Amino acid sequence: EDFISLNIFCAPCMKTRAWAKLNLTLDVLGKREDGYHDLCMVMQSVTLHDTLTLTPNEGQGLRVKTNLRFLPTGEKNLAAAAALRFWEALGREPEHLDIEIQKRIPVCAGMAGGSSDAAAVLRALNELAGSPFTPTELAKVGEKVGSDVPYCVLGGTALAEGRGEVLTPLPALPPCWVVACKPDFPISTPELFARIDSCKIRCRPDTAGMLEALKAGSLEEVARRMYNVFEDVLPERYQARVAEIKHVLIQKGALGANMSGTGPTAFGLFDSEEAAREAQAALQEGYRDTFLCRSV
Ligand code: C5P
Numbered sequence: 492e493d494f495i496s497l498n499i500f501c502a503p504c505m506k507t508r509a510w511a512k513l514n515l516t517l518d519v520l521g522k523r524e525d526g527y528h529d530l531c532m533v534m535q536s537v538t539l540h541d542t543l544t545l546t547p548n549e550g551q552g553l554r555v556k557t558n559l560r561f562l563p564t565g566e567k568n569l570a571a572a573a574a575l576r577f578w579e580a581l582g583r584e585p586e587h588l589d590i591e592i593q594k595r596i597p598v599c600a601g602m603a604g605g606s607s608d609a610a611a612v613l614r615a616l617n618e619l620a621g622s623p624f625t626p627t628e629l630a631k632v633g634e635k636v637g638s639d640v641p642y643c644v645l646g647g648t649a650l651a652e653g654r655g656e657v658l659t660p661l662p663a664l665p666p667c668w669v670v671a672c673k674p675d676f677p678i679s680t681p682e683l684f685a686r687i688d689s690c691k692i693r694c695r696p697d698t699a700g701m702l703e704a705l706k707a708g709s710l711e712e713v714a715r716r717m718y719n720v721f722e723d724v725l726p727e728r729y730q731a732r733v734a735e736i737k738h739v740l741i742q743k744g745a746l747g748a749n750m751s752g753t754g755p756t757a758f759g760l761f762d763s764e765e766a767a768r769e770a771q772a773a774l775q776e777g778y779r780d781t782f783l784c785r786s787v
Contacts, residue, residue: 504546505619509592509611510536510646510787511602512639513671513751513758515664516696517719519687527638527654528684533661533701536646536787537669541604542593543570543611545619550587557592573609573636577616580632581623597673597780601752603639610643630658639752646787648705650698661702664786665710668767670740671751671758673780674732678725683753686724695720714747714760722750733757736774743770756780 515533522528548554553575555568566572570590578585590612596604613629624632626645633640638655650659696718704712722733736757737748744766745759761767767783774781 504544505615506542506544507611507615509541509543509596509604509607509643511539511596511604511607511671511784512536512643512646513602513669513756514719514749515648515713515717516698516701516749517721517752518695518698519684519692519720522688523654528687529653530651530655531698532651532655533698533705534642534649534651535664536643536648537671538784538787539596539602539671539782541596541608541611543608543615544589544591544593545612545615546589546591548587548589551589553585553588553590555590555592557594559594559598562592562594562598569605569609569636569640570612573612573633573640574616576632576635577613581620597756599677600673600756600780601678601750601754602671602673602756603643603752606633606637606639607643609633609636609640610646613640613644630656648786650702662705662708664705664713665708667710667746667786668761668764669758669782669784669786670745670761670767670770670774671756671782671784672736672740672774672778673756674729674736674778675780676729676732676755678729678754680753683721683724687721690724692720692723694718694723710760710762711746714745717747717749717760719750719752719754721753725754729755736778739773740770743773745770 518531520529555571630641630644634656641656648661701716740748740759748759771783
């Protein structure tokens with residue numbers, strides 16, 4: 492089982508990383524009885540990450556602190572929810588723990604930042620407890636925290652189906668440079684799901700072709716097949732801004748560009764570091780949240 496574990500013990504605390512995810516493909520297959528949607532997505536983790544520090548405290552309960560003031564500090568924070576689910580699954584009382592999160596992954600960006608923090612907490616607590624859960628079992632614990640959490644527990648390149656929790660590991664994305672850019676407007680995930688319910692999806696990603704391209708190890712073929720059905724249902728003014736970012740990425744030499752998740756982050760894949768750096772520089776002029784990273 493492929494499992495990224497890069498936890499650093501610094502007794503009595505633990506420092507760990509939460510990688511951002513990007514969607515190489517995203518397809519919505521239909522609405523389910525439980526209100527969720529059946530999805531089919533190829534996911535990829537990248538080196539852009541939050542850093543979490545877990546430190547036991549003296550009887551103050553479970554507390555979350557982040558460098559972003561507007562994020563919830565209590566159980567509404569997915570990192571705290573994950574810790575509670577972990578102890579519940581172990582049949583243990585909640586512990587007294589401080590979770591400090593240094594956020595770098597932009598919030599509400601389609602990069603699973605919150606889910607990734609939750610997954611990092613699950614991995615860290617599991618390691619601290621002597622690994623009572625296998626990675627697959629730990630992913631299952633994450634299901635109750637959020638649809639993207641199971642994938643974030645496992646990471647790497649994977650096919651995610653069902654709500655997002657049915658995972659199949661895939662051949663790794665060929666090494667490349669990634670430039671991700673989040674324009675400065677908010678997108679509501681439930682709202683975008685509602686928009687997709689109200690219209691007919693005309694174009695879909697060629698997921699089978701994407702799987703073939705990954706198997707063949709061809710970055711060009713992967714990049715060419717990236718597609719996200721949510722891009723077609725963005726409100727028009729937002730659609731134009733995402734298209735503009737993708738245009739800059741391609742102009743600067745990206746082999747392909749795509750929106751991630753429900754957006755608004757768009758990213759490009761590059762086989763040249765120089766081209767990627769130029770794209771980053773160009774986008775940084777207009778967008779503060781521009782990142783150069785690599786696949787994990
Ligand atoms: O599972 P999570 O809380 O991350 O999902 C957030 C929202 O995204 C859900 O309330 C739902 O509106 C939508 N969603 C969905 N189908 C999925 C995943 C998420 O409709 N497979």
